Amino acid sequence: GQLARLNMAEAHIVEGGGAYDNSHFTRNGVVGQGLFALCTGLVELKLPDDATVIEKDALKGCTGLKQLQIPSATTDVTPSDGCTALSAISVPPNNSAYTADNGVLLSADGSQIVWFPMGKTGDYALPATVTSIGDYAFQGCSITRFTLPDGLKEIGQAAFFGSMVEEVTMPDKLRLIPTATFQQCSRLRILRLGSMTELISDKAFATSYAELLQSCTLHVPAGRSGFYKADRNWGKFKHITEK
Numbered sequence: 721g722q723l724a725r726l727n728m729a730e731a732h733i734v735e736g737g738g739a740y741d742n743s744h745f746t747r748n749g750v751v752g753q754g755l756f757a758l759c760t761g762l763v764e765l766k767l768p769d770d771a772t773v774i775e776k777d778a779l780k781g782c783t784g785l786k787q788l789q790i791p792s793a794t795t796d797v798t799p800s801d802g803c804t805a806l807s808a809i810s811v812p813p814n815n816s817a818y819t820a821d822n823g824v825l826l827s828a829d830g831s832q833i834v835w836f837p838m839g840k841t842g843d844y845a846l847p848a849t850v851t852s853i854g855d856y857a858f859q860g861c862s863i864t865r866f867t868l869p870d871g872l873k874e875i876g877q878a879a880f881f882g883s884m885v886e887e888v889t890m891p892d893k894l895r896l897i898p899t900a901t902f903q904q905c906s907r908l909r910i911l912r913l914g915s916m917t918e919l920i921s922d923k924a925f926a927t928s929y930a931e932l933l934q935s936c937t938l939h940v941p942a943g944r945s946g947f948y949k950a951d952r953n954w955g956k957f958k959h960i961t962e963k
Contacts, residue, residue, distance in 0.1 A: 799859055
């Protein structure tokens with residue numbers, strides 16, 4: 721639509737009334753899925769101060785929105801896809817759940833990356849405090865190379881979904897590559913797994929698991945190819961090469 725600027729800071733989202741988007745209903749204090757979907761003309765938005773939840777894709781396709789402030793009462797945020805111009809997320813000092821670092825949304829203690837804006841460009845080094853990456857955190861982002869911090873222990877599902885990432889080096893402590901981590905990452909060329917990685921979940925990549933095992937080359941430490949070929953999981957890779 722033509723909506724360009726909206727200030728809801730003193731408004732309240734409450735339950736009741738009919739469905740929006742033909743299938744969703746409002747709930748108290750929830751910026752619900754699809755509530756602002758495809759508001760492509762929206763360039764300025766102030767969400768209600770008392771909103772406690774921002775659901776996944778609440779702002780889907782808001783291609784004109786460049787900045788977003790998380791309300792002071794919000795304690796639960798899931799990123800929205802398609803916010804291609806969004807380059808900075810900010811958090812008021814009285815929000816107890818989140819903080820922002822260089823425009824990136826983090827948990828208050830800095831241990832989890834929650835939302836990396838799609839419109840943010842240039843190099844980005846994850847803070848050393850980060851131990852986990854939230855669901856969809858880097859969805860659609862334009863950063864091409866990531867070296868993840870040594871202390872990272874957990875990645876949420878679809879963390880890099882549809883991003884421009886080309887090269888990723890995983891830390892040693894990361895044991896699981898979860899579902900849809902790199903789905904639709906068509907530019908991904910190099911993925912270095914950590915020494916403690918035990919499982920790559922189904923649909924972790926944009927291809928099927930069977931195609932992955934047949935087409936990708938697994939690079940292993942020198943003198944260890946026999947060990948990997950004999951393993952019931954790693955041995956499924958058709959191409960195993962020592963480095």
